[in-house]
Amino acid sequence: MDKWLVIGGGIHGTCSAIALREEGVAAADITIIDPHHHLLARWQQYTQRTGMSYLRSPGVHHLHPDPLHLHRFALQRPQPEGAHHQDFMLPHYRPSLELFRAHCEALIHEYQLDQRLLSARAEGLSRPSLPQFTVETSLGPLHARYLILAMGAGEQPHWPDWAKPFKRKDSPLQHLYDPNPLPTLQEKHLVVVGGGLSAIQFAITASKQSSSPVMLLMRHSLRIHAFDSDPGWLGPKKLNNFRQIRDFSLRRRLIDKARHRGSVPLDIARQLWRALREERIQLIHDQITGATLNRNQSLRLYLNKRADPLITDRVVLATGFGRQRPGGKWLEKAIAELGLPVHTDNYPLVDSHLRWTEGIFVTGPLAELELGPAARNIAGARMAAARIRAASRV
CATH class of the missing domain: 3.50.50.60 (FAD/NAD(P)-binding domain)
Known part of the structure; x- marks a missing residue:
């Protein structure tokens, strides 16, 4: 049985796994399942396809818990042969896609997460006995004490x-x-x-x-x-008031308006x-x-x-992604069988640690009713990883 099972090997799942490793969780205690053969595969495909040169977010937003880690990495690494670009773009110090990818690959290798990837799809979730969860996958069942649901909207492109x-x-x-x-x-x-x-x-x-x-x-x-939402949504300036709102329909309207x-x-x-x-x-x-x-x-x-x-x-x-909750039918069934609380739009209602129920944590789009409009981006991945990491200490 795994201690931690992360469903989704994109930005959010990888960021959460790195945070757990920084907290001292052994690589052998983490398994990441994703249908691709390497972590961040879909994200890399999409960014390459659009022709992106620099990320939209500043250089303090990356997959390591230390905000300055990417900057130190840029200073210490040898400049790629034939490179004709700067590592960061002013005025917001946005990292180049090449630098960000190299940093991700270095972190994945350092924390041995490439060895903990299982190329499979999640197909079901149950809890036959405490404290163990069973996740049915395309390669058979997996068992874990803790789950992180890190599915994004990448498989839900919006078709008019x-x-x-x-x-x-x-x-x-x-x-x-x-x-x-x-x-x-x-x-x-x-x-x-x-x-x-x-x-x-x-x-x-x-x-x-x-x-x-x-x-x-x-x-x-x-x-x-400059950004896809006001930077105030990354800190107490806006989030404190947001968290005091108990009407989740109002939270949803605020999220939509803020983006x-x-x-x-x-x-x-x-x-x-x-x-x-x-x-x-x-x-x-x-x-x-x-x-x-x-x-x-x-x-x-x-x-x-x-x-x-x-x-x-x-x-x-290039019409973006659909608004339906990630996870599809298998998660819909788990919500019903495990009695997981959801809003009327079927998105999770979680606590401040992003705990959906004892042993299940969420990140990415699934966490946006708690984290606000930044939940889906890299900054949101960092916010979620920090909260899950804190919960892992208890």
């Missing part, structure tokens, strides 16, 4: 209603966060749908590869914010403006109301403000 009929493998319409590889873009007329950071970064990257201008179709005007959805930092906005000046990107402010497939496999997009349809070879949706 008009796009759902094209949700198939050979379709000329794909989601940016589809696990299948995206096609080459050099000779395609491409439309990117979305107005947030991922959409704009991907459009900029694609415009450097395509022989024709990339069309970026967004519903709203460009929204510029700067569909926004980009100023440096990405400047890159977009440059691509527009160079006519590598054409920006269309409109909304798609429907789509049909032509005989030659091109797509005909019908827009709200435009009389004539827009015809294109390829559409990539």
Whole structure:
């Protein structure tokens, strides 16, 4: 029987496992289950696909409990051969993606977490006898004393209603966060749908590869914010009042209002403006109301403000992730059988240590009704890991 079983090998699960190792938990007492063959696989795939160069969050937000650990790592490591970028971008000291990845890999190796990964999917959760949990997986049952549920929204890309009929493998319409590889873009007329950071970064990257201008179709005007929520949500300035609210519907409304959805930092906005000046990107402010497939496999997009349809070879949706609670049917069943408390939106109601019930902790989206709007990002992973680490001492 494992002492700690972490379900999810992304940013949140890995960050929590590192915190446990820092607290003195032996590597042999931790198992991480994730369907991929290495930790952070999905996160690395998505960041590479969007063309990200620098993270949006400052350099104090990373996977180690010490806020300055990434800075020391940057100073001590040899500069990668052929590197032509700075490790941090001012004014917020945002780390480069290359530096952040190297730091993650070093931590995973140092704490032997790569040896504790089991490539499997969680399929069920039960508690046949105290104090042991049983997690059914695609490779058979696992038993553990403590669980950390660290499933993210990565397997829940949001498909608008008009796009759902094209949700198939050979379709000329794909989601940016589809696990299948995206096609080459050099000779395609491409439309990117979305107005947030991922959409704009991907459009900029694609415009450097395509022989024709990339069309970026967004519903709203460009929204510029340094971060995806006010930094005050990372500390007592806002969280103290948030935690005093016992109406969880009000908490949910505050979370939704606080997030700067569909926004980009100023440096990405400047890159977009440059691509527009160079006519590598054409920006269309409109909304798609429907789509049909032509005989030659091109797509005909019908827009709200435009009389004539827009015809294109390829559409990539960068419309973010769905809002449904991660975990799907197996977690739904566990909630019912174990009597786990949830809000009306099916998200967990947890204590200040992110304890859902004795022995089960949550992080990531599952913790947002306790941690607030930053729960899903790297800063939220650090906040959750610190609370779970503190609870492990008791």
